[in-house]
Amino acid sequence: MSQLQIGPHTVEPPVVLAPMAGITNAPFRTLCREFAATAGSPRPAAPTTAAPGSGGAARSRPEPHRGLFVSEMITTRALVERDAKTLRLIRFQDGERPRSLQLYGVDPDTVGRAVRMIVDEDLADHVDLNFGCPVPKVTRRGGGSALPYKRPLLRAILRAAVGNAGSLPVTMKMRTGIDDDHLTYLDAGRIAAEEGVAAIALHGRTAQQHYGGTADWSAIARLKEAVSEVPVLGNGDVFSAEDAVRMVRETGCDGVVVGRGCLGRPWLFADLVGAFTGGGAPARPTLKEVAAVMVRHAELLGLWLGDEARGVIDFRKHVAWYTKGFAVGSTLRQRMAMASSLAELEEHLAALDLDQPWPVGAEGPRGRTTGSRRVVLPDGWLRDPYDAAVPSDGAESDVSGG
Numbered sequence: 001m002s003q004l005q006i007g008p009h010t011v012e013p014p015v016v017l018a019p020m021a022g023i024t025n026a027p028f029r030t031l032c033r034e035f036a037a038t039a040g041s042p043r044p045a046a047p048t049t050a051a052p053g054s055g056g057a058a059r060s061r062p063e064p065h066r067g068l069f070v071s072e073m074i075t076t077r078a079l080v081e082r083d084a085k086t087l088r089l090i091r092f093q094d095g096e097r098p099r100s101l102q103l104y105g106v107d108p109d110t111v112g113r114a115v116r117m118i119v120d121e122d123l124a125d126h127v128d129l130n131f132g133c134p135v136p137k138v139t140r141r142g143g144g145s146a147l148p149y150k151r152p153l154l155r156a157i158l159r160a161a162v163g164n165a166g167s168l169p170v171t172m173k174m175r176t177g178i179d180d181d182h183l184t185y186l187d188a189g190r191i192a193a194e195e196g197v198a199a200i201a202l203h204g205r206t207a208q209q210h211y212g213g214t215a216d217w218s219a220i221a222r223l224k225e226a227v228s229e230v231p232v233l234g235n236g237d238v239f240s241a242e243d244a245v246r247m248v249r250e251t252g253c254d255g256v257v258v259g260r261g262c263l264g265r266p267w268l269f270a271d272l273v274g275a276f277t278g279g280g281a282p283a284r285p286t287l288k289e290v291a292a293v294m295v296r297h298a299e300l301l302g303l304w305l306g307d308e309a310r311g312v313i314d315f316r317k318h319v320a321w322y323t324k325g326f327a328v329g330s331t332l333r334q335r336m337a338m339a340s341s342l343a344e345l346e347e348h349l350a351a352l353d354l355d356q357p358w359p360v361g362a363e364g365p366r367g368r369t370t371g372s373r374r375v376v377l378p379d380g381w382l383r384d385p386y387d388a389a390v391p392s393d394g395a396e397s398d399v400s401g402g
């Protein structure tokens with residue numbers, strides 16, 4: 001399978017960890033990245049070229065990156081205002097490269113300033129822009145997945161981002177539209193290509209679909225045909241390495257973005273790398289192996305948050321995902337999800353039958369599955385797709401998700 005080029009970054013195989021608010025912080029990205037790096041087959045050899053004037057001597061190019069791991073979304077207003085919590089959220093682990101930071105903003109001026117700040121202060125190596133958030137409190141004010149409906153506003157935001165990014169690649173991520181009667185992805189994709197984005201990721205659902213039903217992969221294929229000059233990344237319902245390979249085969253997309261499939265399963269990145277590089281069967285960890293990853297995840301969170309207890313408390317939301325399908329029992333699962341120290345978490349894990357093999361019940365969809373909901377929009381929002389008015393501040397405040 002071919003490489004994915006995101007500006008100066010070569011990603012091979014072309015697998016991307018989807019930004020997920022509250023999840024894809026530095027500790028989780030580190031776990032996924034480590035699994036990708038240690039996957040079955042040897043790392044693809046760095047291609048060599050003869051340097052001009054070197055008499056044909058081979059010079060090695062930078063090694064491709066085994067996957068791209070995107071941060072949770074950061075609002076541009078909070079970033080430019082140097083909100084303390086936001087500044088803590090954007091921290092990367094030492095050695096994390098490329099540093100992919102996702103931004104969400106509704107005001108071209110603020111987005112431009114946020115990107116300029118990232119460049120000037122060397123805060124990231126790649127900026128992704130989120131236009132897919134379906135949360136009502138955001139769409140109600142014209143933000144998130146409601147925004148691409150306003151073509152000139154979308155263009156202005158993209159232009160501000162790319163124009164301030166210097167050599168940093170800017171990518172965008174979106175849904176197919178507001179609902180089936182108001183699909184926006186083809187127009188948005190063309191606008192993004194014209195404005196010079198480095199790649200476009202499409203989640204094959206409308207905002208109305210939320211996380212219900214199945215993602216429409218045919219939309220990914222249509223986008224790929226419409227904007228052949230820019231890499232198109234497919235997203236939605238990849239829960240196994242086979243799904244990822246099938247998505248590429250069926251849509252012709254240039255890379256695959258995987259979200260919920262990794263929840264409680266960071267080793268999916270080893271499977272993904274293995275499937276695209278022809279090395280190794282999918283990981284089927286025993287509960288003992290899963291338990292070791294759980295402890296490490298909680299530990300990393302503690303180090304990142306600067307406090308063991310806070311790490312274990314933040315880890316609580318991951319417990320049900322890691323133990324999905326294993327015979328754990330609701331009492332122990334609940335106790336683990338209430339643990340406040342590593343010792344407590346380890347004690348509960350030790351009480352389990354750790355020899356259990358990987359269960360069939362752990363396969364398939366996981367994470368959010370909330371179905372169709374009415375998309376709340378500002379009054380008259382759908383009347384004029386060519387209106388460039390900037391949504392009110394509230395469209396950006398206190399949001400998370402995509």
Ligand SMILES: Cc1cc2nc3c(=O)[nH]c(=O)nc-3n(C[C@H](O)[C@H](O)[C@H](O)COP(=O)(O)O)c2cc1C
Nearest residue numbers: 018019020021073130203236237258259260401402
């Ligand atoms: C818990 C959670 C948080 C999310 N947060 C974000 C986010 O911050 N930015 C974003 O663009 N998408 C976000 N998403 C959407 C995912 O990136 C992805 O588009 C979606 O889950 C579909 O992909 P999947 O089927 O592989 O999960 C989030 C999804 C979930 C489940």
